[in-house]
Amino acid sequence: MHPAPAFAVKDEQRLLAWIGAHPFMTLAAAPQGRPLIAQAPVVIRSLSGGLALDFHLSRGNALATALAGGFRGVLLGLGPDAYISPDWYESVDQVPTWNYVSVEAEGSVTALDENSLTTLLDDLSAQEEARLLPKAPWTRAKMSSGVFERMHTAILGCRLSIERxxxxxxxSQNKGVMDRAGAAAGLGDHPVAGLMRDEDA
Incomplete structure (x- = not known):
């Protein structure tokens, strides 16, 4: 995370809403000392023990071999990013920078059992099919008998229990009103410009 307090977001509901809208995340961990990464879409879980993010990995993924013993990891979600030119500011003697959005969830990663993995896959497809409405949702009921079960054996279900x-x-929250407005105008219709304007609203 960026160390400047001006950019820090700790509002849980805002962060969960961001993850819900951008569920494809990068898992980073070093269970045997070697840094490893994997990408996966997540489903948010509100459990009796706290919040968690459920996802799945291919059994061939390097991190999958460490899943039986569990390990600590960080799931990183990235939003849009954009270069900010000093020419867009009203103030002089500025330097280039980069605006972006990122969310980190840190905690222990453990394996899901087979029933929980099936539930995860159903929930994940339902979550994403809902974005495609009014298209009729896809479900695994449309698959031929036995195909889902065979494919199921190629993946492992995972849960990151959120501790941070x-x-x-x-x-650009560290800039003045006119500088922020100038940078947003310079970005035109870039998604970061919209986020900047939302931040000032």
């Missing part, structure tokens, strides 16, 4: 949830929404 933080975000960096670096959107």
């Amino acid at each position: 949830l933080e975000g960096t929404f670096k959107l």
Whole structure:
């Protein structure tokens, strides 16, 4: 996370809403000392023990071999990013920078059992099919008998139990009103410009 307090987001509901809208995340961990990464879409879980993010990995993934013993990891979600030119500021003697949004969830990663993995896959497809409405949702009931079960054996279900949830929404909050407006105007219709305007609203 960026160290500047101006960019820090710790509001849990805001961060969960961001993850819900951008569920494809990068898992980073070093269970045997070697840094490893994997990408996966997540489903947010609100459990009796706290919040968690469920996802799945291919059995061939390097991190999958460590899953039986569990390990600590960080799931990173990235939003849009954009270069900010000093020419867009009203103030002089500025330097180039980069605006971006990122969310980090840190905690222990453990394996899901087979029933929980099936539930995860159903929930994940339902979550994403809902974004495609009014298209009729796809479900695994449309698959031929036995195909889902065979494919199921190629993946492992995972859960990251959230112990730390933080975000960096670096959107020129450290600049004056006119400089922020100039940077947003310079970006035109870039998604970061919209986020900057939302931050000022």
